[in-house]
Amino acid sequence: MTTDGEKAGPEPPEEEGNRHVENAVLLGFFxxxxxxGVWLLSTMADVRKVQDCAAQGRRNCAEIEVPDRTR
Structure with a gap:
């Protein structure tokens, strides 16, 4: 039985503003x-390429960046 005229049932939902903030924080975290994760996989792929090159006995396995030529 209930007291003071309260209805028995589910509790009222939390404040909507608080849930929106929590959802935004979780979205930012993910x-x-x-x-x-993408950065880590990219870095691991670059390191693997350099190690494969060195394992084949090559020299200067590092990537050489050449600036674009303008006409």
Whole structure:
């Protein structure tokens, strides 16, 4: 039984503003986590290319950046 005329049932939902902030923080966290994963995979691929080159006995395995020529 209930007292003071309260209805028995589910509790009222949390404040919508608070849930929006929590969702935005979680979304930001997952975006940063995904970006870090992509960066880590890219770095690992670059290191693997250099190691494969060195394992074949080549020299100067580092990538050489050449500036674009303008006419």
């Amino acid at each position: 975006v940063v986590l995904a970006a870090a």
